[in-house]
Amino acid sequence: MATAQTQMTNEQLQQNLEFQSRLNAVMKTIHEAESFVKVLPIVEKEMLDMMQAERLTVYQRGRHEREIVSKYKTGKDIKEIRLPLSPASIAGFVAMSQKPVKIDNVYDKKSLASIHAQLRFDQSFDQRSGFRTRSVICVPIKFKETLLGLLQIMNRLDGGTFTDQDLKNAHELAAVIGQKFQYDFQATQGPFDYLLHRKIITKEQLEELKKKGKAENKSVAYLIVTDMKLSPEEVGESLERYYQVPFLKFSPEVEIPRQLFKNLNISYLKSSRWVPVAGNEDKVIILIDDPNDFNRIMEVQQVLNCQSYEFRVGIREDILAFLGEGSTSVQEASDDANISDLIGRLADEDDEVKAEENVSDAIASATESDSTVIQLVNKLIVDASAMNASDIHVEPSKGKTPAVVRFRIDGACREVFKIPASHIRAVIARIKIMSRLDIAERRKPQDGKIAAKYKGKTIELRVATIPTVNGESAVLRVLAAGDALPFEYLNLSERNAEETQRLVQRPHGIFLVVGPTGSGKTTTLHAILGHINEPDRKIWTAEDPVEITQAGLQQVQTQAQIGFTFAAALRAFLRADPDVILIGEMRDQETSHIGVEASLTGHLVFSTLHTNSAPETITRLLGLELDPIDFADALLGVLAQRLMRTLCKDCKEPYTPTEEEFQHIAHAYGNDERLNVLVGDPSKLQLYKAKGCSKCGNTGYKGRTGIHELLVATPEMKKTIARSATIAEIRELAMQQGMTTLAQDGIEKILKGQADFNQLRKVTAEG
Numbered sequence: 001m002a003t004a005q006t007q008m009t010n011e012q013l014q015q016n017l018e019f020q021s022r023l024n025a026v027m028k029t030i031h032e033a034e035s036f037v038k039v040l041p042i043v044e045k046e047m048l049d050m051m052q053a054e055r056l057t058v059y060q061r062g063r064h065e066r067e068i069v070s071k072y073k074t075g076k077d078i079k080e081i082r083l084p085l086s087p088a089s090i091a092g093f094v095a096m097s098q099k100p101v102k103i104d105n106v107y108d109k110k111s112l113a114s115i116h117a118q119l120r121f122d123q124s125f126d127q128r129s130g131f132r133t134r135s136v137i138c139v140p141i142k143f144k145e146t147l148l149g150l151l152q153i154m155n156r157l158d159g160g161t162f163t164d165q166d167l168k169n170a171h172e173l174a175a176v177i178g179q180k181f182q183y184d185f186q187a188t189q190g191p192f193d194y195l196l197h198r199k200i201i202t203k204e205q206l207e208e209l210k211k212k213g214k215a216e217n218k219s220v221a222y223l224i225v226t227d228m229k230l231s232p233e234e235v236g237e238s239l240e241r242y243y244q245v246p247f248l249k250f251s252p253e254v255e256i257p258r259q260l261f262k263n264l265n266i267s268y269l270k271s272s273r274w275v276p277v278a279g280n281e282d283k284v285i286i287l288i289d290d291p292n293d294f295n296r297i298m299e300v301q302q303v304l305n306c307q308s309y310e311f312r313v314g315i316r317e318d319i320l321a322f323l324g325e326g327s328t329s330v331q332e333a334s335d336d337a338n339i340s341d342l343i344g345r346l347a348d349e350d351d352e353v354k355a356e357e358n359v360s361d362a363i364a365s366a367t368e369s370d371s372t373v374i375q376l377v378n379k380l381i382v383d384a385s386a387m388n389a390s391d392i393h394v395e396p397s398k399g400k401t402p403a404v405v406r407f408r409i410d411g412a413c414r415e416v417f418k419i420p421a422s423h424i425r426a427v428i429a430r431i432k433i434m435s436r437l438d439i440a441e442r443r444k445p446q447d448g449k450i451a452a453k454y455k456g457k458t459i460e461l462r463v464a465t466i467p468t469v470n471g472e473s474a475v476l477r478v479l480a481a482g483d484a485l486p487f488e489y490l491n492l493s494e495r496n497a498e499e500t501q502r503l504v505q506r507p508h509g510i511f512l513v514v515g516p517t518g519s520g521k522t523t524t525l526h527a528i529l530g531h532i533n534e535p536d537r538k539i540w541t542a543e544d545p546v547e548i549t550q551a552g553l554q555q556v557q558t559q560a561q562i563g564f565t566f567a568a569a570l571r572a573f574l575r576a577d578p579d580v581i582l583i584g585e586m587r588d589q590e591t592s593h594i595g596v597e598a599s600l601t602g603h604l605v606f607s608t609l610h611t612n613s614a615p616e617t618i619t620r621l622l623g624l625e626l627d628p629i630d631f632a633d634a635l636l637g638v639l640a641q642r643l644m645r646t647l648c649k650d651c652k653e654p655y656t657p658t659e660e661e662f663q664h665i666a667h668a669y670g671n672d673e674r675l676n677v678l679v680g681d682p683s684k685l686q687l688y689k690a691k692g693c694s695k696c697g698n699t700g701y702k703g704r705t706g707i708h709e710l711l712v713a714t715p716e717m718k719k720t721i722a723r724s725a726t727i728a729e730i731r732e733l734a735m736q737q738g739m740t741t742l743a744q745d746g747i748e749k750i751l752k753g754q755a756d757f758n759q760l761r762k763v764t765a766e767g
């Protein structure tokens with residue numbers, strides 16, 4: 001800004017000041033006016049004079065059609081212009097893309113193509129009126145994010161072309177019009193304003209529903225219908241007034257045109273929240289929950305490639321219903337029923353049965369009706385979710401030995417109960433039915449998904465069945481659908497927290513979080529994204545699976561089977577005007593190359609790698625034939641991490657370590673000078689050990705913490721990377737520059753009483 005202003009000549013400055021003072025005068029006239037139609041003839045001449053232009057037209061966005069209609073224009077030659085939202089006309093294109101354009105000569109096809117490949121000038125207006133259009137500025141008139149209409153200005157009086165300053169001026173004029181005349185253009189300020197105005201709901205109720213929607217991952221529109229008992233039509237009317245497009249509710253009779261999106265991944269559509277509801281390649285009608293989200297609108301047009309588009313606004317849950325989202329309710333697992341009762345019931349039934357062979361066939365055919373088995377599986381899922389288990393293992397045993405169910409909690413497996421051998425097949429069959437797998441197929445591994453509903457909350461599970469010598473076993477991974485963790489909860493050391501926050505505020509570059517599977521990389525990345533998730537940043541993520549969701553992020557689920565890989569997602573994002581990109585993993589050459597390129601062209605890129613340490617990550621990536629100089633240039637930092645179990649706060653016991661134990665720790669820490677500062681007098685050092693109580697299932701441990709190793713790409717580090725240095729050289733320099741290793745960070749957390757040495761040894765090579 002400062003340089004642009006200093007380069008401005010005095011004359012330009014003078015003109016700007018003049019424009020501003022004239023704009024103020026126009027604004028004053030407009031503000032005093034009763035209606036837009038009345039005031040425009042009064043200010044038109046002044047506006048044209050300010051812009052040094054021949055003509056102007058103001059378009060309004062039509063409410064029930066995807067078209068724009070001229071509301072006011074200079075001259076009396078043609079009464080009304082109606083244009084579809086498409087690149088077939090300049091105004092139609094600006095309305096569609098919501099991006100301002102400045103065109104020097106509308107008859108020059110090349111300059112049109114430089115804006116958009118399909119952009120055309122609609123000559124019919126010139127042909128009918130006899131007016132010859134030359135140069136054009138067209139800018140959207142918006143109120144907040146809602147498109148109200150357009151301001152189009154034609155032909156600079158001096159016969160020349162409009163300047164960038166003219167475009168800026170037109171923008172300011174459009175802003176004044178949008179602010180004053182939002183009601184003339186029939187817009188409301190928020191999607192539910194109409195309901196508020198009519199006093200159907202109160203502001204407080206709306207706030208409550210917003211909170212609830214966030215907590216339960218439901219849309220506010222849906223909650224207004226379910227909790228406030230309004231009809232979808234009533235909510236729809238309010239949405240129509242705000243978004244200025246017709247409302248459409250879910251109806252099972254509607255046959256959606258599946259052939260149009262047969263190449264698209266359903267989970268992609270679900271996470272993007274739109275669905276084609278009618279039409280064909282020529283003209284398609286799209287239902288979307290936010291027709292003002294023009295990034296998504298542009299994306300729809302990119303992936304569908306139809307001739308023309310119309311949009312309808314819908315309730316998010318209705319869109320998901322069109323996409324076949326049907327979730328199984330596990331509510332029937334009554335809250336009183338507990339696992340041992342259910343197992344007991346199974347055992348009772350078991351007594352009545354003699355021959356095992358006959359039983360299993362009988363059960364396999366009666367699975368759906370066997371309510372005890374159904375309740376047992378439901379309860380299993382509900383309990384696993386309540387205990388924060390990450391996985392449920394259902395494991396058949398040999399012969400008549402009961403099958404074992406284990407939950408993985410905080411990274412460690414724990415047996416939770418046994419299922420009578422006679423019923424394990426029924427339980428597995430039930431799990432397969434819930435995850436829509438082939439129950440007749442018992443010889444091959446299968447993968448599926450369960451979306452279970454419990455008390456208004458959806459629990460998602462990824463299911464894998466694997467045949468073993470004792471019969472089929474099943475592993476259910478609980479997808480931790482949830483909100484991002486606040487950054488402060490990551491338990492980063494002071495230096496690591498400060499440096500991370502500093503690095504991720506950069507406008508571009510690559511930041512990597514690395515570690516083995518289950519080391520909490522996704523949690524960390526989402527906490528970081530949450531930290532920089534501001535309305536002025538466009539953030540795209542491609543993940544597999546999408547576990548954590550955040551408002552404000554555009555999250556995409558990749559599906560490698562149909563070719564929608566991380567690399568494909570990354571390329572799609574680059575066409576979708578991103579500021580920040582999270583790419584789930586940089587496992588291959590293609591993804592890492594595009595990632596580096598994206599960061600060098602002004603984007604902030606986040607990703608993960610399955611490497612053991614921060615220094616190793618660099619040599620691994622260079623092994624994918626990245627250019628060392630480019631990569632060094634792009635890199636901001638690498639955060640390696642592990643999750644270490646923490647001691648139960650309720651029962652951990654203080655003790656003074658022996659001299660031998662202290663020496664062991666000191667050796668593992670490997671930096672006596674720093675350790676002395678941390679510990680002070682070793683004889684007064686107090687550590688904690690695990691004991692066990694009812695709160696921690698008698699394990700002595702509860703929860704996990706991250707331990708971290710942050711390598712910062714300082715100028716010196718960049719030079720070292722650029723000359724393809726060895727891991728040892730990179731580590732040496734990083735430690736000189738203040739990096740603590742994973743083991744050191746772990747020991748510092750042990751010294752703080754958060755964990756013990758046993759757990760650290762399990763997650764690092766130290767000890």
Ligand SMILES: [Zn+2]
Pocket residue numbers: 648649650651652692693694695696697698700701
């Ligand atoms: Zn405890």
